[in-house]
Amino acid sequence: xxxxxxxxxxxxxxxxxxxxxxxxxxxxxxxxxxxxxxxxxxxxxxxxxxxxxxxxxxxxxxxxxxxxxxxxxxxxxxxxxxxxxxxxxxxxxxxxxxxxxxxxxxxxxxxxxxxxxxxxxxxxxxxxxxxxxxxxxxxxxxxxxxxxxxxxxxxxxxxxxxxxxxxxxxxxxxxxxxxxxxxxxxxxxxxxxxxxxxxxxxxxxxxxxxxxxxxxxxxxxxxxxxxxxxxxxxxxxxxxxxxxxxxxxxxxxxx
Amino acid sequence: xxxxxxxxxxxxxxxxxxxxxxxxxxxxxxxxxxxxxxxxxxxxxxxxxxxxxxxxxxxxxxxxxxxxxxxxxxxxxxxxxxxxxxxxxxxxxxxxxxxxxxxxxxxxxxxxxxxxxxxxxxxxxxxxxxxxxxxxxxxxxxxxxxxxxxxxxxxxxxxxxxxxxxxxxxxxxxxxxxxxxxxxxxxxxxxxxxxxxxxxxxxxxxxxxxxxxxxxxxxxxxxxxxxxxxxxxxxxxxxxxxxxxxxxxxxxxxxxxxxxxxxxxxx
Numbered sequence: 327x328x329x330x331x332x333x334x335x336x337x338x339x340x341x342x343x344x345x346x347x348x349x350x351x352x353x354x355x356x357x358x359x360x361x362x363x364x365x366x367x368x369x370x371x372x373x374x375x376x377x378x379x380x381x382x383x384x385x386x387x388x389x390x391x392x393x394x395x396x397x398x399x400x401x402x403x404x405x406x407x408x409x410x411x412x413x414x415x416x417x418x419x420x421x422x423x424x425x426x427x428x429x430x431x432x433x434x435x436x437x438x439x440x441x442x443x444x445x446x447x448x449x450x451x452x453x454x455x456x457x458x459x460x461x462x463x464x465x466x467x468x469x470x471x472x473x474x475x476x477x478x479x480x481x482x483x484x485x486x487x488x489x490x491x492x493x494x495x496x497x498x499x500x501x502x503x504x505x506x507x508x509x510x511x512x513x514x515x516x517x518x519x520x521x522x523x524x525x526x527x528x529x530x531x532x533x534x535x536x537x538x539x540x541x542x543x544x545x546x547x548x549x550x551x552x553x554x555x556x557x558x559x560x561x562x563x564x565x566x567x568x569x570x571x572x573x574x575x576x577x578x579x580x581x
Numbered sequence: 582x583x584x585x586x587x588x589x590x591x592x593x594x595x596x597x598x599x600x601x602x603x604x605x606x607x608x609x610x611x612x613x614x615x616x617x618x619x620x621x622x623x624x625x626x627x628x629x630x631x632x633x634x635x636x637x638x639x640x641x642x643x644x645x646x647x648x649x650x651x652x653x654x655x656x657x658x659x660x661x662x663x664x665x666x667x668x669x670x671x672x673x674x675x676x677x678x679x680x681x682x683x684x685x686x687x688x689x690x691x692x693x694x695x696x697x698x699x700x701x702x703x704x705x706x707x708x709x710x711x712x713x714x715x716x717x718x719x720x721x722x723x724x725x726x727x728x729x730x731x732x733x734x735x736x737x738x739x740x741x742x743x744x745x746x747x748x749x750x751x752x753x754x755x756x757x758x759x760x761x762x763x764x765x766x767x768x769x770x771x772x773x774x775x776x777x778x779x780x781x782x783x784x785x786x787x788x789x790x791x792x793x794x795x796x797x798x799x800x801x802x803x804x805x806x807x808x809x810x811x812x813x814x815x816x817x818x819x820x821x822x823x824x825x826x827x828x829x830x831x832x833x834x835x836x837x838x839x840x841x842x843x844x845x846x847x848x
Contacts, residue, residue: 339840370841376679379841402681411675411844414596414667421599428592429680431585455603471676 327390329354329479329511330375335384337370337535344370346535347384352528354478357505357512359522359543361555362532363563368515369410371532372481375513376406389479400479402430407472408483409465415457419448419467422456423474430475442470446500462493469497473504480512486521498524519555529555531562538562582689589682593690597664598697611698615652615706622648623714643802645716647771647795649707653729654791655762656702657736660695662743662758669752675844684834691744692737699733721798724807728794731812734819735790736762738826745826745833748842770795790815790822 330352337345345367352358360368373379375386377397386393391400413422420439427435443449446466451459456467465486472480485501486494498521505512516522522529523543531539531546539546539562543555550558582590601608626641668674677687710716719725739762746754768782769791778786786792793815800808837843 369844373841373844378675378678378838378843380835380839398681398683401679404679406676406679408675412672413676414600414671414673416603416671417596417599418603421596425592425596425599426676426680428595429589429677429682431588431681 327354328352328387329356329389330513331385331387332371332375333385335371335374335386336382337367337374337379338382343535345374345381348532348535348537350530350537350540352511352513354511355505355509356527357501357514357525359526359529360513360515360532361517361519361522361529361559363559365534366532367535368532369483370535372406372483372513372515375481376404377401402475403477404479404481405430405472405475405477406481406483407468407485409461409468409485409487410483411468413456413464413467413471416455418453418455419459419470420452422467423470426471426474432475435474438474438476439470442473446470447496461488462490465489465493465497469500476508476510478508478510480510482512482514482516484516484518485514486516486518494518494521501525519559523555531559533562533565585681586683586686589680589686590690590693593677593682593687594693594697597667597694600667608701611656611702612705615649615656615702616709618648618652619645619706619709620713623710623716627714639803642716643799644772645710645714646718646721646798646802649703649710649718650728650732650794650798651766651769651771651791652703652706653699654732654736654739656699657695657733658740658743658762659736659758660698661691661737661740662747664691664694664698665740665744665747666752666755666758669747669755678843684831688741688830691740695737695740696733699736721801724797724801724812727812727815728798731790731794731815731819734816734823738819738823739765741823741826741830745829748830748833748837751842765789765791768792774799787814788818790818793818 328351332348332350335345335348348371360371362368370379374381375388375393377393388400389403391397393400423439423442424435427438432438443452446469448466448470451463451467456464459467465488469485486497489497501512502525504510514522514525526543528540528542529546530537541549546558547553547555550561552558552561622644626644630638630641668677707718710718721728743757743761746757768786769789770778770786771791775783775786775792775796793811797808797811800806800811
């Protein structure tokens with residue numbers, strides 16, 4: 327069964343086509359990366375998957391629920407983390423997590439908060455106001471919030487942006503463990519190619535609102551004749567606007 | 582409302598209670614303006630009543646009643662609008678609206694928080710009026726409940742319209758949270774009867790529920806009569822304006838989802 331199914335998804339703002347008729351499916355239990363340069367349409371796609379943004383056209387199904395008509399049933403089993411959305415700064419970390427424990431109807435929320443505090447090394451931060459945390463600490467708290475309801479589907483927008491390599495590695499390790507234990511499906515938008523190679527089973531390459539290529543990180547590297555995903559990314563990002571992705575050409579964007 | 586919905590509403594209320602527990606300036610601000618208003622108008626009324634007995638004493642009483650009751654509407658309106666602004670200022674809307682919280686649950690929570698804020702703001706002013714000027718608002722009798730209910734309802738629908746503008750224009754429209762209801766004060770016949778207003782303005786005044794509440798208040802204080810017709814008008818107008826405000830909120834919420842404003846609403 328697919329955890330996410332997207333058909334003909336389009337978002338237009340006036341004359342600007344932010345997402346252009348994309349189709350993809352994410353099988354349950356898989357981690358899929360959404361890659362693309364700035365303005366490629368990743369965040370817009372995630373916002374539509376979360377119901378924050380109404381598509382101009384197309385159909386989204388998450389965890390078997392149509393997001394146009396039944397999004398709240400899906401949202402209870404989903405969660406989201408982004409460095410661009412904050413938690414109330416005056417509230418302590420524990421209070422913030424408690425709020426979201428209530429909103430997601432988490433049974434025995436205090437126990438869940440204690441679990442997350444242990445796993446994400448937040449115990450010493452629980453009583454501190456969220457606004458007084460460092461960027462790395464805020465990211466770990468945001469991740470704790472995203473996991474408070476043990477989501478079946480996790481959408482992460484640049485989960486390790488602004489983290490130092492050590493904390494970034496801890497977060498990635500934790501995501502790997504969480505997926506292994508829970509069987510959770512993860513859709514990850516990131517600019518960190520190492521992270522994508524490490525975490526993702528499959529990658530969707532976006533450019534100018536379209537999915538221009540897809541495949542496993544290793545498969546994409548092989549197809550483009552590149553040693554790492556970053557070069558694949560650059561090939562796609564710098565390809566002429568007219569290039570399509572149906573037939574790969576070694577060492578360059580598929581022609 | 583089922584148990585899950587009630588828990589979500591409680592979660593949203595808890596968020597604001599936790600905020601006030603950690604922010605004493607916010608707590609003080611709740612009571613500051615009502616008390617300040619009460620002091621200014623209370624001493625003015627005391628001064629006038631001391632110089633002229635009889636009719637002026639009655640006018641002074643209605644002035645104090647007007648101040649206190651108008652604060653009920655003001656604090657109810659600001660309670661909803663400022664609580665929504667707190668979410669906007671903290672850039673938390675993106676998290677809230679990807680949770681299972683329904684918009685109606687958010688509105689319910691904002692209204693309940695506004696009730697608490699209104700009580701925290703207005704009750705000290707009522708006590709102060711009693712302590713300083715021997716003015717007991719509760720002598721109005723059980724009809725006071727109807728006055729309160731109507732003014733709170735009006736505060737809520739005005740604030741829903743303000744929240745709709747915040748969804749449309751972001752924090753750039755935040756001045757509306759403080760100014761809209763103040764702007765309606767001259768039309769609401771708070772301190773004078775509606776007959777004082779120019780004839781051309783009276784229809785506008787009579788279209789506001791608050792006007793009927795204050796006309797009703799003056800009838801109780803002056804003649805000891807409960808004007809049920811005025812109360813009927815106040816409730817009817819509240820229902821009408823409330824339905825319009827809900828419609829506006831629903832439309833602006835949907836428009837915000839269409840524009841993507843919920844993720845990055847701000848300045």
